[in-house]
Amino acid sequence: MYSIFHQIKLPINEKLFLKDPSTTTVGQKMLDESILLINELGFEKFTFKKLAVTISSTEATIYRYFESKHKLLLYLINWYWCCISTRLLFETTNIIDPKIKLQKAIHLLTSIPNPKKENLLMNEFLLKKIVINEASKVIQTKEVDNENKDGVFTLYKNVVFTVANMINEVSPDYRFPNMLVTSMIEGSSQQHFFAEHLPRLTNAEVEKDFVEVFYQELIFKTIQNDTI
Amino acid sequence: MYSIFHQIKLPINEKLFLKDPSTTTVGQKMLDESILLINELGFEKFTFKKLAVTISSTEATIYRYFESKHKLLLYLINWYWCCISTRLLFETTNIIDPKIKLQKAIHLLTSIPNPKKENLLMNEFLLKKIVINEASKVIQTKEVDNENKDGVFTLYKNVVFTVANMINEVSPDYRFPNMLVTSMIEGSSQQHFFAEHLPRLTNAEVEKDFVEVFYQELIFKTIQNDTI
DNA sequence: GCAAATATAATAGTAATACTATCAAATTTG
DNA sequence: CAAATTTGATAGTATTACTATTATATTTGC
DSSP, X not given: OOOGGGSSOOOOOGGGOSSOGGGSHHHHXXXXXXXXXXXXXXXXXXXXXXXXXXXXXXXXXXXXXOXXXXXXXHHHHHHHHHHHHHHHHHXXXXXXXHHHHHHHHHHHHHSOOOTTTOGGGXXXXXXXXXXXXXXXXXXXXXXXXXXXXXXXXXXXXXXXXXXXXXXXXXXXXXXOHHHHXXXXXXXHHHHHHHHHHOXXXXXXXXXXXXXXXXXXHHHHHHHSOOOO | OOOGXXXXXXXXXXXXXXXXXXXXXXXXXXXXXXXXXXXXXXXXXXXXXXXXXXXXXXXXXXXXXXXXXXXXXXXXXXXXXXXXXXXXXXXXXXXXXXXXXXXXXHHHHHSOOOTTTOGGGHHHHHHHHHHHHHHHHHHSSTTHHHHHHTTTTHHHHHHHHHHHHHHHHHOTTOSOHHXXXXXXXXXXXXXXXXXXXXXXXXXXXXXXXXXXXXXXXXXXXXXXXOOO
């Protein structure tokens, strides 16, 4: 096995690959090195040719695993949502207070993990960066409807529904739980991006974990029942 | 003049074009037809070659106006923010009540204009669709820092600051006005996209103008001063 | 431990794209 | 009306995204 990270069988949609990369050494190398390369070059300048060189393999071999670089990126994003699903389950079980449960979910989804604390989180950290910087490029396409039919967004949707249910437990009357969750998930990515590149568009100076603080406050204020 | 839409000199950043397209007939054709073509094909499949054919011109001519299709899209997005700036000013002047002012701004930024009502809004409608579907692709790139230095995002930033000030007028103590505005602007695009392609991620069944209703409620609840 | 099946590397090649260059014809401007 | 500029027509380049072929490894079944 190439690394401990690949020991768990990933429930990633089979339409995203031609041959399951998680089952072979070259495949795992492709995944690990593509994460690094996409972070380094950005998705536009990332090519299978360059990936082939860094893993000392060939374009032809990569094409036997992935139909296109578009599908590879979708695979990586699904891999990220796999990690998040698992951690969401793990970190909220046995917590009785629905408010604390929701708080933990918001923390998981809006903050950036610290890769230095635990080495196991390195890939998750790199995947989160990819989600922040590149995800919209493969979702906002003319292919989205077909890919949705193939079930490519199921993992993401399940995370949304899980957190929406948590909101429902706290405030059963709130009308837009799904919209609130997606706007938090997508918005926090955006805010992290802005904080790095267009800081005047954020209010970053206020606090360190400002994105999380912003959303913790926003969500609890929004769902509170304000009938006096 | 090609159309009434081009009679106003646009304050669009000069680094976005090699030759100002709004000053010539071919240039205006490029703008008008590129809006249609990008909506039809999506930005990935849109090419200068195809645009050249539809305006009965050549690639070379288009390249004399725009360095790349990336810059053309940035130009169009700036054009959109020009329209919004103007309307934001126009529709909120002489309104004294800061809450109503903010409501109007939220309406302008979160709802989709109806192109059937007024023909003048057709281009703005098409531009909004481009902003919804394509904007993130040209902003979330490795070029963002250089383009920001060139002032390419100034128009957008000014809209954000204007609305952030309105929030400040309603609630001077709210700590994250800029983040709230950007999360509304980017979030409403996302919600409109989801409503069309991944409807289960939204709560679209509830109301027609659900995106606007969602944000009107969210923003006023979030900025309210809840010291009892 | 060996034959059969499969995966990979090496190489070549294609169509499309994102540009650049050249120059004559058309158009605008002074 | 002459000079300057803009455009159209054409050609060409480097890169990319992907396909095809075949010899050589490597794995797997027995």
